[in-house]
Amino acid sequence: MTFxxxxxxxxxxxxxxxxxxxxxxxxNPKSFKEYLDSKxxxxxxxxxxxxxxxRFLDKAIKLFVHSADSDTSKLPKCLNIxxxxxxLEIGQHxxxxxxxxxxxxxxxxxxxSPKDKTDQYESVALKNNEIVLWFFNPDVSQIMDDLNVLYAxxxxxxxxxxxxxxxxxxxxxxxTIYKKHSVIDxxxxxxxxxxxxxxxxxxxxxxxxxxxxxxxxxxxxTNT
Numbered sequence: 280m281t282f283x284x285x286x287x288x289x290x291x292x293x294x295x296x297x298x299x300x301x302x303x304x305x306x307n308p309k310s311f312k313e314y315l316d317s318k319x320x321x322x323x324x325x326x327x328x329x330x331x332x333x334r335f336l337d338k339a340i341k342l343f344v345h346s347a348d349s350d351t352s353k354l355p356k357c358l359n360i361x362x363x364x365x366x367l368e369i370g371q372h373x374x375x376x377x378x379x380x381x382x383x384x385x386x387x388x389x390x391x392s393p394k395d396k397t398d399q400y401e402s403v404a405l406k407n408n409e410i411v412l413w414f415f416n417p418d419v420s421q422i423m424d425d426l427n428v429l430y431a432x433x434x435x436x437x438x439x440x441x442x443x444x445x446x447x448x449x450x451x452x453x454x455t456i457y458k459k460h461s462v463i464d465x466x467x468x469x470x471x472x473x474x475x476x477x478x479x480x481x482x483x484x485x486x487x488x489x490x491x492x493x494x495x496x497x498x499x500x501t502n503t
């Protein structure tokens with residue numbers, strides 16, 4: 280499953296996504312494999328990520344990049360087309376119905392979600408100081424205090440003297456949040472990718488989250 284956190288600040292955006300994928304065997308639904316990979320895709324103005332049925336989202340993102348000229352106004356249509364194709368393949372699966380995308384563009388964040396009681400999608404901009412959490416397991420009791428601290432200590436990029444101070448402020452908090460939530464929900468990894476973007480710059484890291492080890496994740500997933 281997926282645990283995504285998105286933060287919209289006045290001068291920047293932060294997106295965090297865990298790394299665990301679960302692949303079910305075609306001929307034996309009770310058998311599955313687990314593997315780690317980035318859930319963040321790049322495009323020429325930022326990143327995209329999402330929750331729900333992976334193949335549906337992957338197809339929608341590829342349509343956006345290769346067939347829609349990365350025109351964000353066409354993202355809802357890309358999701359609609361991908362949904363129709365995926366439903367021809369597997370039917371109206373619940374994971375497809377609830378799937379939604381998040382994308383960044385020059386330091387601003389937008390969600391692309393299904394409209395109520397329709398087959399259409401709409402794009403909505405996140406507000407300043409808004410935190411969005413997307414996950415399958417709604418039990419946040421073990422991380423509620425940490426989330427409250429995160430919200431109480433939201434700081435813009437220009438509040439820090441250096442990029443290192445800015446990124447460390449958030450990375451250290453998310454190391455605790457993702458490690459705790461991975462215990463509650465074993466389908467979520469303690470490791471995560473974290474992406475920072477301002478109007479002009481971007482930074483991304485892979486956080487192994489074991490033994491206080493951090494690696495710079497040089498290339499965001501680009502299999503579009």
